[in-house]
Amino acid sequence: MRHFLERFFNHETASPDGDAKTLLVQIACAAGLPGFLVALYLDPLYHHSTPPPYWLQVDHHLFFVLYSFVAMGIAMVFEWDMFFPDLLDVQILKTLPVKDRNVFLGRVAAIAILVGGFLIDSNLLAPTIMHITLNPRHPGRFTAGHVAAVLLSGLFSAAFTLALQGSLLSVLGERVFRRLSLALQGLLIALFVMMLLLFPSLSGLLPVLLQSHSFYALCFPPLWFLGIYQCMIEGADVPSIFTTLAAIGFIATGAAVALTMLTYPIAYMRRVRQVIEGPGKQNSGRRPTGPLARWIGGMFDRAFLRRPGRRAVYSFISQTLFRVPRYRIYLVLYCGVGLSIVVSTLFNFRVVHQQILLDVPADGVRASIAIVGLWTIAGLRVALASSGNRIGSWVFQVIRGRPPVLSSALELSEAAQVWVVKWSAIVTMSAILLLHGIAPPALRTLPAMTAQAIAGLGLCILLTDIFFSRFTRIALAGERPRERSSVAFAVVLYFTLFPAVVAASVGAQLWMEGGISRAWFAVAAIAAAHAGLRRIHGRVMQDYCDCPALEDGEEDFPLRLGLRY
Numbered sequence: 001m002r003h004f005l006e007r008f009f010n011h012e013t014a015s016p017d018g019d020a021k022t023l024l025v026q027i028a029c030a031a032g033l034p035g036f037l038v039a040l041y042l043d044p045l046y047h048h049s050t051p052p053p054y055w056l057q058v059d060h061h062l063f064f065v066l067y068s069f070v071a072m073g074i075a076m077v078f079e080w081d082m083f084f085p086d087l088l089d090v091q092i093l094k095t096l097p098v099k100d101r102n103v104f105l106g107r108v109a110a111i112a113i114l115v116g117g118f119l120i121d122s123n124l125l126a127p128t129i130m131h132i133t134l135n136p137r138h139p140g141r142f143t144a145g146h147v148a149a150v151l152l153s154g155l156f157s158a159a160f161t162l163a164l165q166g167s168l169l170s171v172l173g174e175r176v177f178r179r180l181s182l183a184l185q186g187l188l189i190a191l192f193v194m195m196l197l198l199f200p201s202l203s204g205l206l207p208v209l210l211q212s213h214s215f216y217a218l219c220f221p222p223l224w225f226l227g228i229y230q231c232m233i234e235g236a237d238v239p240s241i242f243t244t245l246a247a248i249g250f251i252a253t254g255a256a257v258a259l260t261m262l263t264y265p266i267a268y269m270r271r272v273r274q275v276i277e278g279p280g281k282q283n284s285g286r287r288p289t290g291p292l293a294r295w296i297g298g299m300f301d302r303a304f305l306r307r308p309g310r311r312a313v314y315s316f317i318s319q320t321l322f323r324v325p326r327y328r329i330y331l332v333l334y335c336g337v338g339l340s341i342v343v344s345t346l347f348n349f350r351v352v353h354q355q356i357l358l359d360v361p362a363d364g365v366r367a368s369i370a371i372v373g374l375w376t377i378a379g380l381r382v383a384l385a386s387s388g389n390r391i392g393s394w395v396f397q398v399i400r401g402r403p404p405v406l407s408s409a410l411e412l413s414e415a416a417q418v419w420v421v422k423w424s425a426i427v428t429m430s431a432i433l434l435l436h437g438i439a440p441p442a443l444r445t446l447p448a449m450t451a452q453a454i455a456g457l458g459l460c461i462l463l464t465d466i467f468f469s470r471f472t473r474i475a476l477a478g479e480r481p482r483e484r485s486s487v488a489f490a491v492v493l494y495f496t497l498f499p500a501v502v503a504a505s506v507g508a509q510l511w512m513e514g515g516i517s518r519a520w521f522a523v524a525a526i527a528a529a530h531a532g533l534r535r536i537h538g539r540v541m542q543d544y545c546d547c548p549a550l551e552d553g554e555e556d557f558p559l560r561l562g563l564r565y
Helices: 001-011 020-039 054-078 087-093 100-123 127-133 141-170 172-199 199-211 221-237 239-279 293-302 308-320 325-346 360-383 394-400 404-435 446-467 487-512 514-548
Strands: 350-351 355-359
Touching: 001 100, 020 054, 020 100, 054 100, 054 141, 054 172, 054 199, 054 239, 087 239, 100 127, 100 239, 127 141, 141 172, 141 221, 141 239, 141 404, 172 239, 172 325, 199 239, 199 350, 199 355, 199 360, 221 239, 221 360, 239 446, 293 404, 308 446, 350 394, 350 446, 360 446, 360 487, 404 446, 446 514, 487 514
Parallel strands: none
Antiparallel strands: 350 355
16 A cells, blocks of 8 residues: 555656655645635635625635635546556566455555545645634534535545546546547646636626526536535525535535446456556557658758758657657646636626626637647646656767767757747647637737737747757756756746736737738847847857766756856
8 A cells, every 4th residue: 555655656757756755745735725825815804894795705615615626636637547557566566475455455545545635635724724714603513514515525526537537447448548548637637727717707607606596507516515515504594506506416426436436446457457468459650641741741851950960859759759658648737727728718707687698808819829839838848858768869868979069969959949839839820720710800800810820929939949948958868957946936937927928929919910010020029039049048058068977976066056177
């Protein structure tokens, strides 16, 4: 059990550098603080001379239920591949004198501890102060209702995710399930994050949905546990809709847990048998390409990949990125988060005469272009900079030299930027075409479409330059960074860069729609900024190549201070 529990935090996806303890502390702090901080934030509202209205209090209760639901769902999706045995488990544990039943029970116990521990961690801090900050009339009933609702909400989310995985694996088998797994993970991440991001819009709709006994309210799982919350703190005075929602919540939780207990053993046995038998006959060759695709590829190579080193790294990325599970899950997580932000930005809900209307604002469409480009490039940057894949990459280390030669290092480093610009531009332009179908009429004109295209392509180029300005490694080559990255600094960077990029994109599109001369000026400004960022990257690479090569295990502290031997 201890072995399986440790693997949840020490596998290559969660901790590629092997620092599982630091990761565990960071996850514990990140999961437990949001509810605690929101409870503190609500203190002035409940200690004012006039308490908040009833539906506003219900809205506050919904946040804690929704957060528990989303946090547990995201945690389960991130550990998706660790709930069932892999090749390493079968090859090692099958050779040991341990009964198969004990191995199975040990994994089940580890899953139960993971779910229970994360469930308590994400909801522990808030109840310690809520009886003070929210000033309830019956503190005991309020605390009991809060704890029961958030725990059941998180338990249902975890059980539903595990039951979904077990059911698909039991019915479809390993091969079909693997084909659907990544898309399903990305969809679940997008749904969970979207629920949290749409909470402000949902707050205004809550009275209409519940007072009208809407069918949509009965289909939204967090509202089920909000019903349990309100029933326990209000007793017999609770509105009838909450009684109905509470009954659905209890039944759904029991059904999800029962389905998990039924399908998990079947899926476990099918997974073990499939791992032992192997994947079977597979077509490992490359798919043949048509003459048009070959012509386009040849033109692209002659335009951007003339040098052989750059072309080799570009091909290495194309053939490696989507084959390694760790890289794929990074892309899926970023894709899911980006999709949820786009959806929450695009759609605006409002209530008119007790009816819910859906609007697509023009600024939401403009902002979505920047969001798509930013999250695509950020996800690719994380995947390409990830360490650990050393198979087939030794030749690039030989070409670059030790210490690196500047010309070779630049050639190999810029190949990753070419790859990222190409695919981020394809994704962004595809998003613009898709958004064209739902955009307001004002954004379907030729000046507006031209401004969107220039803004999208310009953001792909400049954001790639920014994200890769200090990228000195070879993409996917397995070289570990000289210094440990700071998660806190990365979060602050995203919170700072994200609104600035979105605001700049929206403002630039509005400005470029004023005339063709402005569009040409924007193109010139993008070209000038790109040239400046390229020079900055060149100076960074020069400093990197001037540093002496480190031996295995050698301390790099003097080099990080800017000192030289």
